[in-house]
Amino acid sequence: MGEFELISRYFSNSGARRQDAAIGVGDDGAVLQIRDGYDLVVTTDTMVAGTHFFPDDDPRALGHKLVTVNVSDLAAMGAEPAWLSLALTLPAVDEDWLAAFSAGLHETAEYYNCQLVGGDTTRGPMSLTMIAKGIVPRGKALTRSGAKVGDYVYVTGTLGDAALGLKLCQGLHEVSKKHQTHILQRFHYPSARVALGQALRNIASSAMDLSDGLYSDIQHIMKRSDVGASIDVSRLPLSQAVKDSCDQTTAMQLALSGGEDYELLFTVPEAKRGSLDVLLSPYGTPVSCIGRITGVAGKLELKHGEQPFSYQPTGFVHFV
Template sequence: MKEFELIKKYFTEQAVKRKDVLIGVGDDCAIVTPSEKQNIAIATDTLVAGVHFPVNTSPRAIGHKAVAVNLSDLAAVGAEPSWVSVAITLPEIDEEWIDEFCKGLFELCEYYNVQVIGGDTTQGPLSITITAQGLVPAGQEMLRTGAKSGDWIYVTGELGDAALALSHILGKETLEQAIFEKVKQRLDYPTPRVLAGQALRNYASSAIDLSDGLMADLSHICGASGLGANIVLEKLPLSDSLVEALGEEKAIETALAGGDDYELLFSVSEDNKVGLETALGHTGVKFTCIGQFNPSEKITTTLNSKPTAINVKGFEHFATND
């Protein structure tokens, strides 16, 4: 099968046809029509086999995750996802693999009314780069720079399950099958917090998505906003599976250091707290206040009101010092 037919077959049959896409897959470029009232948010993330997902991950999960991690970035600025470009590098043509990959990819796109507008298919070691674009009312973008001292720190969902699943796959932990199946869903099929991101726009002072781990990502907001923060460890939202598998102390460490959660971390001023909790309540997403920003430029933690010394680092590629 030729490249052109391969792309055509899978990418032109997508159900989503947005009105703002004039030309989708099939010409030299896609052509989209922007609106003057909305800015465009653009995110690009690459997943490499064996680095960002275990080599034996199901193609459906890979397709889901490749889109999800990008929609998660859009959610973190409060954008409504609209268009994605998909660049796939494949070692060989395997129609079944592509079929499953596309299922995972398009399911998520259709759920959020996102159109695949183009991309590239090339031969080589397996990796996927997606560029996702979304629309956000001009001036309402949530940035990493907006946090203020005294703002409350929140996260959506529960933390650490994806990292626990990865520990089992890497042989660092041995989980009961039932627990593994549960947390593996969170590693393979992360839920981008798209609706929560949009609900936060009018209330949150800053936001980021948790891909590298809570401590690493929180430090990005601290760095960008020139702040420190204290995290109240007993408030961290941990799943029953995580606590059952690791015990509370190790569960907390995993929630702080583990990557791949794709939850949102965001900040809100005292004045906006009620408004935010009401708006987020309507989305049905779990959210928890876990700490507060302060002017110290350091990140500290407390457990039952006592300071703790926890040394954790988030996941970084090429991190030679870890």
């Protein structure tokens, strides 16, 4: 048996078994059945060793993260995740690594009800690429381009946890014992806000997921929607772990420029704001209102309460 045939064995039965995957792994292509009245949503993410992760990172966590970052993009579009494809480039065949990586990929794909329906393996510097496909009721996909002046800006969960986890792994920041598990979990095993994304379909005017940090990501919504935004940094949601581990300046830096939280950033028109708490309460993920959309296109204004807040953005670097 050739080594790449061996690799394909690890992934031939991965994730959930879906009725709508008529033909999955094993043919030249997958055949997928899309329900009447639905649109297909497609997204791709690549993780490169040395850029997005440490080469000696736990392979099970890498398998988990690769699925999650892709599914998170589907969540941001309000889509239901369905199918995954994998393009794997590895310097050599390491069976222990493959077993752990495929286990992480498998269990996470199953958790999000996704089936791995195809892939490719090649030899080369380590690089992990996934294509995720999801479905959304026709015309209901959330986009970055629908924010309107006066809309309220929201985020899910807490910000800066994953970035603190990275600093902890790099030995650049101390975190007390009682918070370490939470912080490392948020960095190595992030969650995609899938149910919440779908719940936002009829509420949010725009949405995206936070991969590079709020300060940089919100500018995508501003650009695509041709608006500005005013953010009150005193309302940024911080975990107890970040509050206890960082001074205020560091906490703000993590919350504004820390990457890889995979929380959702979205805007809500005034008229739909009243029903938001009730509609989202069953999902168990807190949402926080952090500001408003303004008419000054391209201008991101930061405030602390009523005071202006000056901030030098440190562009998020995945890996130092």
